[in-house]
Amino acid sequence: MRYESFLFCGMALFFAITAVIYGWFSMEPAGLAALIVSFLMSSLIAFFLWTQHVRRGERLQDRKDAQTYEASGPLAFFPARSYTPPLTAAGAALTGLGVVFGLWLFVIGIGVLGAGVAGFVFQYNSREA
Known part of the structure; x- marks a missing residue:
């Protein structure tokens, strides 16, 4: 991920530079x-990618002498199904509608959105890495 962080x-x-000139x-x-904001977001992504490179080292995709069979096996954990994406989407929609129609709908949307985000964060909390 070193090259991506350089990018x-x-x-x-x-x-x-563009912000200073502008x-x-x-x-x-x-x-x-x-x-x-564009500078801050790209800096954040660069920092994240560099941190991942330092923690995990060089990937197989970064090596020129890597063979295909070295990448075989499970790559990551992909859950079969989850209730949190639709719940988060509904919370985001209710929050957006609450901006238009009133504070009461916004508060309900924040509650549903908070439950969805908490589900994303803690759904597989007890799973071993």
């Missing part, structure tokens, strides 16, 4: 805010 570092550098020549704050 996102380059994107972050591009957004930082902020210098423009008096419009919305574009500057969008460029700063």
